[in-house]
Amino acid sequence: MVNGVATINIEAELAYDFAERTDVLLQLEAALIPEQTVEKAYIDISPVEHFARVPGHDTIGDRIWLRLQGQLRVRYTATVAIHRLSGELHSLAVVPPHQLPGETVQYMLPSRYCPSDQFQNFVDAQFGGLVGGARVAAMCDWVQSHCTYQPGVSTSATTALESFVMRQGVCRDFAHLLISLVRASAIPARFASVYALGVEPQDFHAVPEVFLGGAWYLVDPTGMAQAEEMAKIGVGRDAADVSFLTSYGWAELNHQSVRVTRN
Incomplete structure (x- = not known):
């Protein structure tokens, strides 16, 4: 069965410092899949040396390859309508x-x-x-x-x-x-x-x-x-x-926050 559609608002922020040039793999965006509709989304990533999208595991969602040194700031916001198969x-x-x-x-x-x-x-x-x-x-x-x-x-x-x-x-x-x-x-x-x-x-x-x-x-x-x-x-x-951030080098966390609310 499919329950009624629920719509949620998402806000996520990350701030890390990388002392050396480092490869980083991000996965924090709501996936574009049939069981949910991303009505709007925005991701802002501070300047990096390299940026590339690759498919996530089982091609569900995107991963983002970054290469950078110094400060990384990521802000992601989205509104997602969920119409997932559910049942007892x-x-x-x-x-x-x-x-x-x-x-x-x-x-x-x-x-x-x-x-x-x-x-x-x-x-x-x-x-x-x-x-x-x-x-x-x-x-x-x-x-x-x-x-x-x-x-x-x-x-x-x-x-x-x-x-x-x-x-x-x-x-x-x-x-x-x-x-x-x-x-x-x-x-x-x-x-x-x-x-x-x-x-x-x-x-x-x-x-x-x-x-x-x-x-x-x-x-x-x-x-x-x-x-x-x-x-x-x-x-x-x-x-x-499916870690939201995988670092192939030393990383220092400065800030992380997630806020999910009903639309």
């Missing part, structure tokens, strides 16, 4: 692995932050009586009820296995953990970076996207955001594929 997870059927489209197979395999093969015994014991969307919904409820949203306890190197032990973290940790549980059930799951209403404190947000019933569905194990109120930036195997 419980009612969605699993697609048998042998019938999965080829492009989904990579999202069944362990990845850098999602060692899903390490969760097989836990998944079988905890969720063995459930299948398809009902199993994914139960996993989402488990993560939300057993983990505490706590900034500062994890780092950019924290894996789903560490989050499972700590039972604390931020959105990317919740996403990595749920993705690992879902993949351990032979259901494709990928990492999505989004702008979303309801996120506190406001920031870039991360959620899993699961493949059920022949389509991708966004779910938020933090419980803060709804799929129909998220503007997708990009997708990947885990956070390493």
Whole structure:
């Protein structure tokens, strides 16, 4: 089913210093994809030596290559109308692995932050009586009820296995953990970076996207955001594929802010 259209306004600002000439990869613009319409958008980037757009992972969204030295300032604003396919997870059927489209197979395999093969015994014991969307919904409820949203306890190197032990973290940790549980059930799951209403404190947000019933569905194990109120930036195997800024050299953060409001 498709819910009514929600329209959101996005404002994002970044300011970094680069002491040496550095290659930088940005991905922070709402993607131009059928499930959302970017009604207007503007990005302002301070002068750089090199600027080039390249497709994002799975050709969802754009990445921007920059080469610069000194100060980088980025300001992005957009208005996005979201008309995403959504539905009750419980009612969605699993697609048998042998019938999965080829492009989904990579999202069944362990990845850098999602060692899903390490969760097989836990998944079988905890969720063995459930299948398809009902199993994914139960996993989402488990993560939300057993983990505490706590900034500062994890780092950019924290894996789903560490989050499972700590039972604390931020959105990317919740996403990595749920993705690992879902993949351990032979259901494709990928990492999505989004702008979303309801996120506190406001920031870039991360959620899993699961493949059920022949389509991708966004779910938020933090419980803060709804799929129909998220503007997708990009997708990947885990956070390493869709970082909003990847620096191939030393970088100093001066300022970062995100503001998402209802239009």
